[in-house]
């Protein structure tokens with residue numbers, strides 16, 4: 001089952017409630033919320049108050065991608081604000097296993113994100129504890145960047161690891177995902193597709209969402 005998670009980083013921030021309504025109406029599955037702190041990545045976006053105010057505007061589950069240093073300090077705040085899934089970067093966690101348990105202690109889903117240069121061995125021993133792995137297909141920090149083709153092998157390898165361990169785990173891809181590469185990433189094993197600029201900057205959002213679903217394998 002392919003799930004589509006539009007990233008609100010590419011939305012019109014002055015009209016966020018409407019933008020969220022728009023993606024819900026065209027049948028998107030999750031709302032991907034990019035949180036950046038200006039330290040882990042060179043950009044600053046939004047925090048728990050905005051997440052909380054959006055929560056009343058939609059029934060879509062909130063997929064919160066934390067691109068921040070010391071994520072443990074803020075996990076509780078994002079849960080209170082309405083996060084249903086929280087992704088932390090392995091590169092930002094000194095005690096990754098503990099952070100995953102911290103997320104799960106709130107009864108929500110836990111995911112780990114890996115930068116393009118980070119090997120899969122970072123998550124090898126915590127795979128059983130996860131609901132999802134987020135493979136970054138660009139370097140985190142900005143929307144609108146180009147997909148890194150070398151990540152296809154990483155997705156395939158991860159799907160192989162998951163199958164070998166007989167786990168039921170989502171693979172999310174994030175960065176530069178467009179209708180013309182969803183066939184490749186889904187064939188490689190990804191099943192949760194984040195798309196920011198492809199969805200929000202399209203002239204016909206409904207047609208783009210349909211095209212993404214049609215092209216997914």
Ligand SMILES: O=C(CO)[C@@H](O)[C@H](O)COP(=O)(O)O
Nearest residue numbers: 140141143144175176196197
């Ligand atoms: O986490 C990030 C970037 O750091 C992403 O979620 C982007 O916001 C995706 O945007 P596009 O590459 O699809 O425009």
Ligand SMILES: [Co+2]
Nearest residue numbers: 007034065174
């Ligand atoms: Co993201």
